[in-house]
Amino acid sequence: MNAGKGDRVLGGRFRPARRAGLLTVELDGEAVIFDAVTQVVHALNVTGTLVWHAADGTSTLDDLVTWLAGSYALPSDDVRDEVIKMVQDLLDIALLDDPQTSLPSKLPPIQ
Amino acid sequence: MTEALATAADAAALTARTEGFQALSFTFSIRTSHGSMARRLDHLLDSLPVAARPAHTYAIVHLDRSEMPYRILFDTEEIAAVPSSAKAIDYLLWHVNRQVIERTGDLVLIHAGAVAGRGGGIVLPAPSGSGKSTIVAGLIRSGMSYLTDEAAAIDPTTGALHPYPKPLSLDQGSLRALADLDPPFDDAVVPPGSDESHVPAVRLRADSLASTCSPAFVIAPCFSPGATNRIVPVSRAQALVLLVESSFNLASFGPSAFLALAQVVRQSACYRLEFSDLARACALVAELVERAPQPQPQPQPKEQAQP
Numbered sequence: 001m002n003a004g005k006g007d008r009v010l011g012g013r014f015r016p017a018r019r020a021g022l023l024t025v026e027l028d029g030e031a032v033i034f035d036a037v038t039q040v041v042h043a044l045n046v047t048g049t050l051v052w053h054a055a056d057g058t059s060t061l062d063d064l065v066t067w068l069a070g071s072y073a074l075p076s077d078d079v080r081d082e083v084i085k086m087v088q089d090l091l092d093i094a095l096l097d098d099p100q101t102s103l104p105s106k107l108p109p110i111q
Numbered sequence: 112m113t114e115a116l117a118t119a120a121d122a123a124a125l126t127a128r129t130e131g132f133q134a135l136s137f138t139f140s141i142r143t144s145h146g147s148m149a150r151r152l153d154h155l156l157d158s159l160p161v162a163a164r165p166a167h168t169y170a171i172v173h174l175d176r177s178e179m180p181y182r183i184l185f186d187t188e189e190i191a192a193v194p195s196s197a198k199a200i201d202y203l204l205w206h207v208n209r210q211v212i213e214r215t216g217d218l219v220l221i222h223a224g225a226v227a228g229r230g231g232g233i234v235l236p237a238p239s240g241s242g243k244s245t246i247v248a249g250l251i252r253s254g255m256s257y258l259t260d261e262a263a264a265i266d267p268t269t270g271a272l273h274p275y276p277k278p279l280s281l282d283q284g285s286l287r288a289l290a291d292l293d294p295p296f297d298d299a300v301v302p303p304g305s306d307e308s309h310v311p312a313v314r315l316r317a318d319s320l321a322s323t324c325s326p327a328f329v330i331a332p333c334f335s336p337g338a339t340n341r342i343v344p345v346s347r348a349q350a351l352v353l354l355v356e357s358s359f360n361l362a363s364f365g366p367s368a369f370l371a372l373a374q375v376v377r378q379s380a381c382y383r384l385e386f387s388d389l390a391r392a393c394a395l396v397a398e399l400v401e402r403a404p405q406p407q408p409q410p411q412p413k414e415q416a417q418p
Contacts, residue, residue: 025369027351030346036366044348
């Protein structure tokens, strides 16, 4: 179990998902993400950008750790904490769907 | 509006009228009973394109026997009462600038100075008090051409940098710094009762107005007394964040404006300029511009406009 901000708990099977409605551009390996509704903009470093692109809602946190470790040719344990922190940071700044509050990705049709 | 003001503001009483001016999407002219004030404003605003049919009219009215004798009307509404002609000009130019920012809907406006040099435009985004107008004035004196000292105007479709050549607003500190340049610029003073001098760019250097151009540099100026004068690279991501956060009107555009700013930084070299000495700062920028390679086309961007 990996503790997040407040009551948020991130398990290895948590599937980070980019929040809908955000604009992303990548400049020299760094993502800049813009929320046109709130007019808030964020820049991610290279590792954060890799995590951001991988947060497709289907890959688990364990998958991200394994993939990133492979990318850097490092043991998974060496990158786990950084990946978890990055995902927590992205949740804290509301760039990812929050597992505590997010609705199902598909709502049933209104009858 | 009081009867006295209405009488004084009657068109027949305001015999002096300036040209019509175009400041980006805002067109205006000015009426006043003081021929000298009209000539002064014509001189200050001479760098703006002429507007054949200005959509708005300012009136500067003088009321005798009033503590605030100078009244400024925008179209038919009184917007200010000030104690002196210098303050009237200050307020009017401030109001024009505000109207430009509020009414320009076809260009993305960045709180930035901008000049044009070898290779393209230089956007200088920074908050008030960072030295934008001072560094712009210094760069004009050093041979660069003037686009604006307040609002860089970027076409969201083409990324082109459009001129908004308002008179530069220079306070006492700026004028002192300009007077220390070689050759010195000491041809302007802050009028009594005012906080700043309004200086047309052509007084800093004749033939200094730039045309629409393509941005090639984003340089964020940061003046600090005693600071080491240096210019340091910043990432394009940091530069884009700065442009977005410095935008006056990004919210009124769709995703295209954000992507346009991304393209600006993509094609630009991006820096932060820390300075305490204007001459040294201008030299650093000039060296940078001189040695920079011509901008190359960037690879296809990875862009996601998520629904």
